[in-house]
Amino acid sequence: MWLYLAVFVGLYHLLRWYRERQVVSHLRDKCVFITGCDSGFGNLLARQLDERGLRVLAACLTEKGAEQLRRQTSDRLETVILDVSKTESVAAAAQWVEERVVDRGLWGLVNNAGIALPVAPNEWLTKQDFATVLDVNLLGLIDVTLNLLPLVRKARGRVVNVSSVLGRLTIFGGGYSISKYGVEAFSDSLRKELSDSGVKVAVIEPGYFKTPITNKDRIFKSMLDIWDRARPEVKQIYGEKFITSYKESIDQLEPKYTQDLSLVTNCIEHALTACHPRTRYSAGWDAKLLYLPMSYMPTFLADAIINWGSPRPGNAL
Numbered sequence: 001m002w003l004y005l006a007v008f009v010g011l012y013h014l015l016r017w018y019r020e021r022q023v024v025s026h027l028r029d030k031c032v033f034i035t036g037c038d039s040g041f042g043n044l045l046a047r048q049l050d051e052r053g054l055r056v057l058a059a060c061l062t063e064k065g066a067e068q069l070r071r072q073t074s075d076r077l078e079t080v081i082l083d084v085s086k087t088e089s090v091a092a093a094a095q096w097v098e099e100r101v102v103d104r105g106l107w108g109l110v111n112n113a114g115i116a117l118p119v120a121p122n123e124w125l126t127k128q129d130f131a132t133v134l135d136v137n138l139l140g141l142i143d144v145t146l147n148l149l150p151l152v153r154k155a156r157g158r159v160v161n162v163s164s165v166l167g168r169l170t171i172f173g174g175g176y177s178i179s180k181y182g183v184e185a186f187s188d189s190l191r192k193e194l195s196d197s198g199v200k201v202a203v204i205e206p207g208y209f210k211t212p213i214t215n216k217d218r219i220f221k222s223m224l225d226i227w228d229r230a231r232p233e234v235k236q237i238y239g240e241k242f243i244t245s246y247k248e249s250i251d252q253l254e255p256k257y258t259q260d261l262s263l264v265t266n267c268i269e270h271a272l273t274a275c276h277p278r279t280r281y282s283a284g285w286d287a288k289l290l291y292l293p294m295s296y297m298p299t300f301l302a303d304a305i306i307n308w309g310s311p312r313p314g315n316a317l
Contacts, residue, residue: 022275028053030155031101032272035084035144036113038065040211041162045110045265050077052269057097059084059113084113084140094147105155108272109148111141112162114179116213117222121238122173124230133175138182145190156198160271161187162264163203165282165291171306191279202271206264207284207291210257216250238313245311258284 024030032049036042037058043065046058050073059082060066066079080096083089097106114137118129145159152159167180184203191201208214227235227243267281282288294302 019276020270020274020278023273024275027273028055029104030107030157031055031057031097031104032108032110033057033059033097033106033148034110034112035059035082036061037069037079038062040112040213041206041209041261041264041268042110042112043069044261045112045268046077047073048262048265048269049272050074052273054108054272057100059093061113082113084144085135087143090140090143090147093144094151097148098151101151101155103154105153105157106148106151107155107157108160109145109152109158110160110162110268110272111144111183112268113137113140114162114213116174116176117218118226119172119174119176119219120223120226123234124226125174129226130175130178134179134182137176137179138186141183142186145186152199153194153197157200158272158277159187159190159194159199159201160268161201161203162268163187163205165205165207165287165295167203167205168295169291169302169306200271200277201279202277203280204264204267204271205280205282205287205292207282207287208253208257209261209264209284210254210259211261214254214257216254219250220247242311242313249309249311256286258286 032054034042034046034049034056037046038060042058046056046069050056056073056077058066058069058077058079060069060079061081061083063081066081070077070079078100080093081089082093115133118125118132120129141161145161149159161183163183164176164180166177167184170177170181187201187203194201212218223246224243264283267283271277271281282292294305297305
């Protein structure tokens, strides 16, 4: 019995390997629009796809980021300024894309733009703190997708949404995990709706990577700013020692961040160029071996693992 099972598993992985190696044709004729190209995953992906020969339409938040990207890439790559949290900016960028893809349609849409701050225990935060993150990571992603979906449909192309392991498992408060859970849900519903139209939807779920979004100094400064305006009763509950413990925890975590961003961009490239892309891609060994397995554990066990070593309020029981 075990021999048959081993043979079956081996054949399954062999077939999967063969299917995933098949690449779509005429890549140089295909246009891909990427958000959040100033730095991090988006910046590397834009350069990577440009080298691969695709026509890259890169959206940056700042002109400085756009100029730096243009200096590093070929003349085929074009940039546009986009703030995904502003509807008028999204509409203008969508019109800009339409003028460049014309009748071909848009082969790939990569929703990569995102922010993490503010991050803090939930009761330190205001509604606006949550809205700041959701406007970019979730509502902005939805807005960009809805505006560009007709062009993706025309090309029977791909939508690739960058989520996170924190869209499967919540470790800290604030809007980040909430937004990524939303990205997962939106992607699932979109994939089902588009399944008969030839459009494929993929989700990328990276672990912890060393990017500007995970910069420990920015994270700690943001937390101190939130602490300074926290209500007196909240400060009494948590105490100053919580701040010290929190800083120590992020200091210990930072050296463990994965530095090879290509582990993520290679997943995105595969989702865009493979004939048979996956529905979900986990990037980073921490995602594969720790966070995703934890997301399937009983809640009490996952909570115990997360809480072990995490900072605790000063008057915790």
